[in-house]
Amino acid sequence: MSDSKIVTVGRVIGATPDQFKGAVKGNMLPAFDLNDEKVISSTSPEGLKIKSNVLDPNTGELATFIEDMSDPNVDGVVYLEHEGSKYKRAFKEGLNSLWYNIKADGDTDDTIALQKAIDQSLTDDVILPKGTIVFSSITLRDGMNIRGLGKGTVLKSNSKTSGYGITMGENSSIRNISMDGGWLETETPSSGDSVNRPILANNKKKIIIENCRIYGWGGGVLVTDCYDVIIKNNFFFANASHQSLSDIGVSSSTSGGRVIIEGNYCMSNNSQAIGVGTLGSDSLLKVVNNYCVAMKANGSLWIEGAGLRRRHGILMGYNGGIRTHVICTGNHCVNTRWTGIYLQGDNNITGGDIIANNICIDNGWQQGEPLSGGIFVVNAGIGGIVSNNLVLNYRNATSAGAIRYSSSEPNESLNLTGNIIAESYGIGMSIGFSTNGANINNNYFINNVGRDISVGVASDTVNGKHIISDNKFKRNNNDFPSVYIDQGAQTGKYHILKNFFYGNSKSETATISSLGNAGNIAISVRNFENTTIKDNFIENYYGAVNFSENIPTSLARENMKVICDNNELSNCTHGICVQSFDANAIFPVEGNIFRGVTNELSASLSLGGSSTKALIVTRIGGNFIFQQNSTPPTSGLWKVGDRVNYLNIASNGANSAICTEAGTPGTWVEFPLAVKTDSIVSSTNNTLTATAKDRYRRYTGSAGLTTINENIHSAGDEHYGEVEGGERTFNAGSGVIIRVAEGFLPIVKSGGKYSLKFKSSTDVLLSGDLVKEKIEASPNSATDPGATYSQVESQAILDELRDLKTKMISYGILDS
Secondary structure, three states, X not given: OOOOOOOOOOOEOOEOHHHHHHHHHHHOOOOOOOOOOOOEEEEOOOOOEEEEEEEOOOOOOEEEEEEOOOOOOOOOOOEEEEOOEEEEEOOOOOEEHHHHOOOOEEEEEOHHHHHHHHHHOOOOEEEOOOEEXXXXXXXXXXXXXXXXXXXXXXXXEOOOOOOEEEEOOOOEEEEOXXXXXXXXXXXXXXXXXXXXXXXXXXXXXXXXXXXXXXXXXXXXXXXXXXXXXXXXXXXXXXXXXXXXXXXXXXXXXXXXEEEEEEOOEEOXXXXXXXXXXXXXXXXXXXXXOOEEXXXXXXXXXXXXXOOOOOOEEEEEOOOOOOOOOEEEEOOEEEOOOOEEEEEEXXXXXEOOOEEEOOEEEOOOOOOOOOOXXXXXXXXXXXXXXXXXXXXXXXXXXXXOEEEEEEOOOOOOEEEEEXXXXXXXXXXXXXXXXXXXXXXXXXXXXXXXXXXXXXXXXXXXXXXXXXXXXXXXXEOOOOOOOOXXXXXXXXXXXXXXXXXXXXXXXXXXXXXXXXXXXXXXXXXXXXXXXXXXXXXXXXXOOOEEEEXXXXXXXXXXXXXXXXXXXXXXXXOOOEEEEOOOOOOOXXXXXXXXXXXXXXXXXXXXXXOOOOOOOEEEEEEEOOEXXXXXXXXXXXXXXXXXXXXXXXXXXXXXXXXXXXXXXXXXXOEEEEEOOOOOEEEEOOOOOEEOOHHHOOOEXXXXXXXXXXXXXXXXXXXXXXXXXXXXXXXXXXXXXXXOEEEOOOOEEEEEOOOOEEEEEEOOOOEEEEEEOEEEOOOOOOOOOXXXXXXXXXXXXXXXHHHHHHHHHHHHHHOOOOOO
């Protein structure tokens, strides 16, 4: 073998010939010897020269070179020049960086050799060997792809305070490499410290970072102002506990977007696992199927108060908010001080952002932190979606909620659907003030300590309009209401429809911590504005529906903006609870079903009143039909045509009343008309006078006689009564005929009722509970043929003879 020598090179991409020669000499790169006696020379069928069995002086492997005059560049490794001909090394896979004398021994600084392999390679692929390659920083030229041989290929930073390990070029990729930054997981640099970070892509397109293990760095991957980026299936762990940096950061101050972050494990104890859009100029971001867990290198979790620093699992948008659509699906976000997923979006985007199918567990460890939530959404755009997420064990008992929505734009509408919120130490779902048009449906709330849904105080008069429908609520405590709405000054309509509420205990009284915070209530509404509560099923609460503010006078009658109808309330102590300081206030409710409800209508449970203003009605057009005891209303605003049906017959015999003149309470007429009662207590016989016309009379004394004289009543007059004392005999005065049913006497039984209907002034029909007539033969009628008969007996015989004659004529026995 001849002596090694430096191969003269021509133009090299990324360096001048002089710079390259210096680099080669500095790194002691030996040359190939194509004159070695072991080299085999041949010719291809196309007539190209072939040099095979060429010893690589860096790796000891045998290489083959084929004549290639198409490119004048030579690098002394892949491209050689020999005796006037140029040769290209034959290889099937990417360029092996060991050809450039990289040691990969964990001690030698391979920065120059590594950079040289990248710069001088005339191919797009560089393969890094197994071993630990110590380096400071390298830059990938455009179109360059570097890849290792799995976790055995380690790039180890030799500086904890330098900038970026790898700076990427346009259309470049990094795959299958482990990167060690040198930081210990217990070290906690402050936000002002200069720390190393593994990868930077700035103002580039077509970037791929895939299947890498990145650990021990001061910060994570940073992508700024880039488009068409894929960060996929990487494993981040034990990066330093920096209070503001992420394992993966995508942030653009000018413009960037079309970014996919998928399948990564982000296990470091830093500020957030994934942070995107934090400078407000990124768009079209997709964050899917990532695992974000603050975990120690030994596999145990960091714990709040004992070193946990991660604030967010996934942070999307921050100061300026994300400008266009974000998709965040299938992620696991576990063990954070503040949020599992935080989104600050753009409320003017049509279509909105999507947060779906994520699992957020043990978020919100830092008590009282206002920027807290399992999933926290600020401005999700018009038609944004938060759906089918599981939020479990949200830890913040004093602030926000497991799912939290806040917005200030009247155009926004967020769909919160299909989520499961379970075992929250605080509120289940918190809807902030000034939000608008949230559609909250088909969610399942299980055993949360605080309110399941809480709609906060609103200071504006525009927003609201939330729909809470088809949700299921299951509670295991009595401390808070399931649904709590405080509308403030909002005038937008709220709808609470078709939900299923299952409480913990009907017997546990409502704990009142502050106005509106009465516990053990299914639905609690503080402001008496624009709320419809319909078609809900509520079971096993102390109070089913509670209004914790008095009905304002201004909401009387047609101005009433609250509806509570057609609900099924079961096994509750109190049903619908409402009151007012206004004596004329009325809260009509219709179609509700009460099963096992002790008090169907009650005063507000949170105001301490004693009487309710709720009234069960049937609505017919603009009128109310309702029931109460045997008197017309004495308060309330009523209109012509309203009607009350009495639960008991009034003392005057009336069974209902109708409003004939509107007012408070207006004018009411009872009916049937003129049913005033005369009470006869004396046993003295009496005469029915003209004043008895259409009156209801009670006879309470002993047996007596009432005489009816002629010309006292007119045709069509009626008289009713009942006999509570002894029998009452009605006697026909001169010229008067009293008719009774055949076989009865004009005598009303004791305890019976009767009616008198006049056909004329002298002809009256008596009906009711009458005494039957007794027909008895005289003592001698059966033994003495010549004995005389009483008038009654004679009349009975004559009647029988007439009947017999009629039958004989009908049979033809007698002529008519």
